[in-house]
Every structure is written in C-alpha cells, then in structure tokens.
Amino acid sequence: MAVIKEQPNPQESITVTDNRTGKTVTIPITNNSIPATAFTALKAPTTAGKRQEDDLGNGIRVYDPGFMNTAAIKSRITYIDGDAGELRHRGYPIEQLAERSTYLETAYLLIYGHLPDASQSKIWEYEVMHHTFLSEDLTSLLRSMRYDSHPMSIFITAFSSLSAYHPEANPSLAGQNLYTTSPELLNKQVIRALGKSSTIAALSLRIRMNRPAIAPRADLTYTENLLYMMDALSPADPYRPDPRLAKALDTLFILHADHEMNCSTAAMVHVGSSRVDPYSAIAAAASALYGPLHGGANEAVIRMLQRIGSVDRVPAFLEGVKKKKELLFGFGHRVYRNTDPRSTIIRKVAEEVFSILGRDPDGLIEIAQALRDAALKDPYFVERKLYPNVDYWSGLIYKTMGFPLDFFPVLFAVPRVSGWLAHWKQNLEEGTGKIWRPRQVYVGEGRRDYVELGEREARKVEDSREGVRELPHYQSRRRGPRGGVPAKL
Numbered sequence: 358m359a360v361i362k363e364q365p366n367p368q369e370s371i372t373v374t375d376n377r378t379g380k381t382v383t384i385p386i387t388n389n390s391i392p393a394t395a396f397t398a399l400k401a402p403t404t405a406g407k408r409q410e411d412d413l414g415n416g417i418r419v420y421d422p423g424f425m426n427t428a429a430i431k432s433r434i435t436y437i438d439g440d441a442g443e444l445r446h447r448g449y450p451i452e453q454l455a456e457r458s459t460y461l462e463t464a465y466l467l468i469y470g471h472l473p474d475a476s477q478s479k480i481w482e483y484e485v486m487h488h489t490f491l492s493e494d495l496t497s498l499l500r501s502m503r504y505d506s507h508p509m510s511i512f513i514t515a516f517s518s519l520s521a522y523h524p525e526a527n528p529s530l531a532g533q534n535l536y537t538t539s540p541e542l543l544n545k546q547v548i549r550a551l552g553k554s555s556t557i558a559a560l561s562l563r564i565r566m567n568r569p570a571i572a573p574r575a576d577l578t579y580t581e582n583l584l585y586m587m588d589a590l591s592p593a594d595p596y597r598p599d600p601r602l603a604k605a606l607d608t609l610f611i612l613h614a615d616h617e618m619n620c621s622t623a624a625m626v627h628v629g630s631s632r633v634d635p636y637s638a639i640a641a642a643a644s645a646l647y648g649p650l651h652g653g654a655n656e657a658v659i660r661m662l663q664r665i666g667s668v669d670r671v672p673a674f675l676e677g678v679k680k681k682k683e684l685l686f687g688f689g690h691r692v693y694r695n696t697d698p699r700s701t702i703i704r705k706v707a708e709e710v711f712s713i714l715g716r717d718p719d720g721l722i723e724i725a726q727a728l729r730d731a732a733l734k735d736p737y738f739v740e741r742k743l744y745p746n747v748d749y750w751s752g753l754i755y756k757t758m759g760f761p762l763d764f765f766p767v768l769f770a771v772p773r774v775s776g777w778l779a780h781w782k783q784n785l786e787e788g789t790g791k792i793w794r795p796r797q798v799y800v801g802e803g804r805r806d807y808v809e810l811g812e813r814e815a816r817k818v819e820d821s822r823e824g825v826r827e828l829p830h831y832q833s834r835r836r837g838p839r840g841g842v843p844a845k846l
C-alpha cells in the first residue's frame with residue numbers, strides 16, 4: 358500500500374520567531390498545513406521563577422482544546438468544502454453517489470478507495486450479506502439486557518462483545534501487527550462488522566418489542582434485509598419490505614456513511630491506534646456517536662417540533678431562539694456555512710417516503726416546513742449563515758417510517774460503521790504507526806508533600822463539584838435513613 362508522500366516546496370514555509378529567546382524556525386507548509394512538532398525546537402531556559410510544569414526545555418506546545426484547528430490525520434477518504442456546500446467521497450460528489458450508487462458500493466468505495474468492478478461488486482455484496490449472522494450466545498447475551506434498554510446501549514454492548522467471539526482477530530491474542538501484516542484477515546473483519554451491524558440494529562429494536570430475533574436473509578439487499586429482520590413476524594412470515602422504502606433507507610445510509618474527522622470517527626482512529634481489535638474500536642466510536650451532541654440531533658428536531666405543536670406557534674418559537682432561549686435544532690453546522698448538500702438530497706427522499714406512507718399524522722411536517730421557511734427569511738439566520746442540516750429532515754423520515762425516537766442514532770451508526778472502518782484501515786496502512794497520545798498544558802498545583810489524614814485541615818464541601826457529600830440511598834424506608842448500614846460518618 359502506497360504511503361502518503363509530499364514534495365515540500367522550499368518557498369512554501371512560515372518563519373516563526375520566539376521573542377523569549379530570539380530563536381527563529383522555518384517550517385515547511387504542505388497542503389496548507391504545518392507540522393505541530395516543528396514548535397518543539399522553540400525551547401526556553403528554565404530560569405528561576407519559571408514553572409517546572411511548563412516544561413520549557415521541551416519546546417512550545419500547541420494548545421487546541423476541542424481540536425478547533427488541529428488536523429490529526431492526512432486522509433484520502435472524504436473532502437468537505439463548507440463554504441461551497443460540497444461533500445465528496447474519494448472524489449465523487451455525494452449527489453452522484455446518492456443518485457447512482459448503493460450503500461454497500463459506497464462502503465466499498467470509502468474503505469478501498471475505488472468503485473468496485475462488476476466481479477468485485479458481486480464478491481463484496483455476497484460476502485457482506487453472508488456475514489450477517491449473530492451467534493446464538495451473543496443473541497442470548499443481548500436478549501438478557503433490560504427490555505427498555507436504549508438501542509444504542511445494545512449496539513455498543515454487541516460490538517464490544519464481538520471481540521470475544523473472534524479471538525483470531527484480536528491483536529492482544531494473535532499478535533500486535535495482525536492488521537498490518539494480514540490484509541485478508543483485515544478484510545474479513547471489515548465484512549463481518551458491516552454484515553453484523555445490521556443484524557445487531559434489528560435485534561436492538563426487537564428486544565424493545567419483546568419479539569424473537571429474525572435470522573438475516575442473504576437474498577435481499579442490505580437495507581431490505583434490515584427492514585425484514587425488524588418487521589417479519591416470524592421466520593415463516595413471507596414478508597418482503599417495500600423496495601421503495603428500502604431504497605430510501607439505502608440513500609439515507611449513503612448520506613450518513615462518512616463525514617471525515619467527526620467525533621466518533623476520531624474516536625475510532627484514536628482507539629484503533631492502540632492496535633486493539635476493530636470491534637472494540639467500533640464500540641468506542643459508537644459510544645461517541647451515542648452522545649446527544651453527535652448522533653442525537655435528529656431526535657432533538659422531532660422533540661422540538663412536538664414542543665412547538667402547531668404552525669401558528671412557529672413565530673413565537675423563533676423569537677425565543679433569537680433571544681438565545683433555545684436552539685433551532687437541525688439548523689447550522691460547524692463546517693457547512695452554506696447549504697448542507699446532504700439536506701438537499703434528503704428533502705427529496707423525505708417527499709418520496711411521505712408519498713408512500715402518508716404524511717406524519719401529528720402535523721410535524723407542516724410545522725417543519727413553516728419553521729424552515731420562516732428561518733430562511735429571517736435576518737438572524739441569514740446573517741449567521743444558518744441553513745437546514747442533514748438532521749432537519751432525517752428525523753421526520755425515520756418518524757414517518759415508524760421508528761422510535763431512541764432508535765434514530767442506531768440508524769446513523771449502522772452506515773457510519775463503513776466510515777469508521779475506512780478511517781481505521783487508512784490509519785493502520787498509511788498513518789505513522791504511532792499510538793495517539795495528545796499532550797496537555799498542566800496548570801495545576803506544583804509539587805507538594807502528602808499530609809496524613811489526622812493532620813489535614815477540616816474542609817467543608819459547599820459545592821458537590823469540589824467533593825463528595827452523603828448520597829441519598831434509594832432503599833426501603835423500613836431500613837432506616839442510611840439503608841440499614843450502621844452510620845459511622
């Protein structure tokens with residue numbers, strides 16, 4: 358596999374002078390970026406009065422909380438132009454992929470860098486669809502979770518357990534260089550993860566409904582099979598999902614497959630850099646996606662529309678948003694400052710789904726349309742370049758298709774497995790091979806000596822952020838105020 362190489366142009370550089378010492382370094386600029394390690398050459402003497410913890414002798418550190426301007430990888434996978442509203446995977450515009458590709462083909466493109474030819478396409482689809490089975494004991498393990506478990510909790514549990522079922526794929530057991538020396542083994546785990554993620558997703562929904570697991574069918578497309586496993590009443594049920602709905606879901610999966618270095622993908626690559634098995638890394642990535650600031654926005658849109666309740670209350674709601682009392686969920690994006698290209702495509706998918714299943718009976722679509730139209734005309738949103746993002750419509754589609762709100766993040770996670778795997782593979786093959794280990798700027802106490810318990814000053818905890826106070830114990834009142842444990846405090 359080729360390693361990413363750059364040819365630095367000597368005129369492309371910046372010169373930085375450290376005013377503490379007068380030392381100057383010239384740093385090459387490549388692809389409009391500079392290596393952060395160049396700043397380690399700017400060392401300052403540790404003179405009297407300087408903090409030891411500032412580590413002056415090891416050079417300047419680049420402080421960037423929240424990675425606001427730090428590129429952690431070089432990538433060939435996905436390009437976003439936020440100003441132009443463009444999204445491309447391996448060079449192909451998302452509009453063309455959504456129109457002409459399929460989710461499985463896009464997954465192949467993301468992971469292997471090129472569109473598969475006819476023979477590769479056949480092998481790929483066959484293999485993914487024949488690696489969809491979950492073992493009986495993993496199924497029972499998941500079934501033992503509470504009936505009302507959040508489906509993402511089941512999804513994460515399933516992936517973290519999968520590493521136990523495939524010891525030959527575990528670098529802790531089979532060798533730390535497993536995935537850099539055995540591309541066949543890597544491909545097998547890629548195929549398994551893609552295949553099984555759909556079965557896990559369907560099972561997480563069926564556990565909620567207290568229905569038996571339905572075995573996957575390899576003769577259906579990826580999304581047809583997913584809908585089948587969710588909705589077949591029993592293995593004998595001849596149910597075949599509506600191909601138009603399967604196609605709509607497939608398009609949504611293409612739109613959600615990858616979005617470069619987002620929170621969950623960064624988690625996948627970070628955890629993967631320790632060379633842990635890919636299932637454990639996917640569990641970590643899925644945990645990142647579970648958070649409401651990442652995978653939960655489409656659900657927040659529905660809750661917002663439900664709160665608004667009717668079209669005539671849209672203006673009052675917008676006034677509240679403008680007074681910063683609340684957010685207009687599904688609007689705005691960190692990268693897109695023009696339109697989110699995915700939202701334009703998703704709008705068409707929404708119309709298709711509404712035409713098949715009818716409009717949402719709660720009238721949420723009408724509220725969503727009125728809200729969007731009013732916001733797009735309002736100077737507050739125009740001046741701040743706030744446009745509908747992918748989540749504005751996806752939640753309405755999922756709701757119209759009858760999925761429960763807490764299942765929405767799973768419908769995001771299943772296709773995002775392909776983006777996670779693409780980045781994980783790229784980093785194994787083209788990254789530095791080093792474990793990801795950010796630095797910190799230590800601003801805490803200097804060195805101090807331990808004080809014995811009896812010699813410490815009494816400290817009253819006024820605020821729970823400063824220490825632990827007695828917690829309420831939710832036990833029977835009959836056991837007394839501290840749960841029957843003799844109070845020694």
Ligand SMILES: CC(C)(COP(=O)(O)OP(=O)(O)OC[C@H]1O[C@@H](n2cnc3c(N)ncnc32)[C@H](O)[C@@H]1OP(=O)(O)O)[C@@H](O)C(=O)NCCC(=O)NCCS
Nearest residue numbers: 654678683684685686687688689690691741743746747748
């Ligand atoms: C996506 C998001 C987190 C991007 O945040 P960001 O890049 O940090 O944007 P900023 O916070 O810098 O926003 C710039 C301004 O627009 C406002 N703004 C941004 N998104 C807004 C929204 N959805 N509703 C109301 N105001 C919003 C901010 O309050 C800020 O106003 P100010 O200049 O008066 O302070 C943000 O737009 C948001 O919270 N959107 C709603 C949640 C959502 O839909 N998330 C899914 C993203 S795919």
